[in-house]
Amino acid sequence: MVTALDTLHRVFGYEAFRGEQAEIIDHVVGGGDAIVLMPTGGGKSLCYQIPSLVREGTGVVISPLIALMQDQVDALAALGVRAAFLNSTQSPAERASVEQQYLSGELDVLYLAPERLTMPATADFLDRGKIALFAIDEAHCVSQWGHDFRPDYLALSMLHERWPSIPRIALTATATEQTHAEIAKRLRLGDARHFVSSFDRPNIQYRIVPKDQPQKQLLEFLRTEHPGDAGIVYCLSRASVEKTAEFLTENGIPALPYHAGLPAPVRAANQARFLRDEGTIMVATIAFGMGIDKPDVRFVAHLDLPKSVEGYYQETGRAGRDGLPSTAWLAYGLQDVVQQRRMIDQSEGDAAHRRRLTAHLDAMLALCETVECRRQQLLAYFGEKADACGNCDTCLTPAESWDGTVPAQKLLSTVVRLKRERGQKFGAGHLIDILLGRQTPRVDQYRHDDLATFGIGGELSEPEWRGVARQLLAQGLLAVNSDGYGTLVLTDDSAAVLSGERAVRFRREPERSARRPGNRTKSGVSKPGSLSPEALPVFEALREWRASAAKEQGVPAYVVFHDATLRELAERRPVSHEQLSTITGVGEVKRERYGDEILGLLAAQSDVDTPRSTAGSAESIHHLRERSDDPLSME
Ligand code: ADP
Ligand code: ZN
DSSP states (O other), X not given: OOOHHHHIIIIIOOXXXXXXXXXXXXXXXXXXXXXXXXOTTSOOHHHHHHHHHHSSSEEEEEOSOHHHHHHHHHHHHTTTOOEEEXXXXXXXXXXXHHHHHHHTTOOSEEEEOHHHHTSHHHHHHHHTSOEXXXXXXXXXXXOTTSTTOOHHHHGGGHHHHHOTTSXXXXXXXXXXXXXXXXXXXXXXXXXXXXXXXXXXXXTEEEEEEEOSSHHHHHHHHHHHHOXXXXXXXXXXXXXXXXXXXXXXXXXXXXXXXXXXXXXXXXXXXXXHHHHHSSSOEEEEOTTSOTTOOOTTOXXXXXXSOOSOHHXXXXXXXXXXXXXXXXXXXXXXXXXXXXXHHHHHHHOSSOHHHHHHHHHHHHHHHHHHHOSSOHHHHHHHHTTOOOOOOSSBHHHHSOOEEEEOHHHHHHHHXXXXXXXXXXXXXXXXXXXXXHHTTOOOHHHHHHTGGGSTTTTOOTTSOHHHHHHHHHHHHHTTSEEEOTTSSOOEEEOTTHHHHHTTSSXXXXXXXXXXXXXXXXXXXXXXXXXXXXXXXXXXXHHHHXXXXXXHHHHHHTSOHHHHOOHHHHHHHHXXXXXXXXXXXXXXXXXXXXXXXXXXXXXXXXXXXXXXXXXGGGOOHHHHHHHHHHHHHSTTOOO
């Protein structure tokens, strides 16, 4: 019998299972149901792909992402796995051919959208073949409270009734207790075994910076830290998506827009280019990203505050699936808080709904304003305990907290005075003008230079005052009026600060934001992890080779090989097929297909950088030939 470990080595070219993969696969191969909570990049796919290969019949994978099915199938086909999909983008003839393959037992994996599976004709059709298992990918789509809710997922409870003896595995990268419970309940997975992994993503560096001039800050971040890298930039509105994509393009950085307001063909084309080109940046609303399994997304940047920690973690989790160093960067400012609070006030739904939105926002704000390790706080949100990580901005450049009680009182009492005189119609900018004693036209108009607090705030700069206002808002000591003008008002808790009963502490922004340690090559191309100087040119040559191989076949570069594989090839420089097969990510099919080309390329590279001291290049070429003729001559 083919074992799971065999399959891991032979098909996928991997050495060992990661985390709980072995147990999950064992359980499903044995016919058990499973709920798998694992972070993005944790290796969920293998948990259903290997059982699909090991068990008799076809693994039926339910995925909401029709646009990505082709890529998923291509990636499996490149490994020699017999995979196909059925969806509405196919012609009747194409569908008929896939159906035929399934019925004659020629498919290992079959992808279906949920709406198709729940059609009676599909269920009858599946019954005429042999089903190895059902995998329900992105299982959090069943949660009505989450932002990815798909009504069709609710109908998947029928799997249990119709095929009680076929194992089901539900997988998601959403970690909250509530989603977890909903998956179990709505998919009727009451008897399933639960596998909950740590949600830590140690290769992602989390950083949150004060927002000042967001576009300029983004440009600086990209130029200094991620030149030539692929990444995602999230913006709140469609308009800012388009503006930002234009701005980057004007500045010589290849960027594409993506939001729900664009015509479907444009969205599809931009998504395909992002997946296929190396070093393209996607500027998008949160409509983009679910199911994107591009492994080499090197950064995720947020130009606006996400609405919840859950959403933020999902979005940033799309960086660094390949395990190589990546950055999650968020620029956050006073205006974000004002805007989000206002959006909640104006949102439809009842008071309970607004309270829920507020709780989500407050957790996100607490993350932004913490002086503790960001990762610790993130993981705590998901109920996980962790030590300070050493790879987030607060760990790298510790932020101090300071006693801000007096400035808080000054600001709050300005709010009180404005209220008395003018019925609270002034935003943060005007408050700060008053505190700094600025004689602006508005100050003149309303004679606010007569206020007792006029000019009493000279101890702080304008950005510092903005920080005070922002943090008072974040802490619920100041609120945004629902008048639609962003007017600031007191809250029930403000009085205790004004009377001196309650002290207030603020985060002091570090002078300079933390940077990831020098990880760049001169050409600006990212150098993954700790590649040695000798391996670097080889890695670049392999990347070039990969780009042309991918282009020839019309698939994304990562379908040929992941960066991690190229990196290992460059470091270890195998000289035989046997050595090749020990490289991570080189399975049987890929070795047969590309092995000779790669060995040739590596040999040529050795030739290029062999020290020329022997001058007689004939000699070194001879030496090389010997090496590549005899697979075992090295080591
Ligand atoms: P997820 O679906 O959980 O986000 P994937 O299944 O896409 O994660 O896996 C993330 C990356 O890790 C992929 O590049 C995958 O090939 C790789 N991977 C998964 N399992 C292993 C393993 N046991 N050994 C080496 N690489 C693995
Ligand atoms: Zn940390």
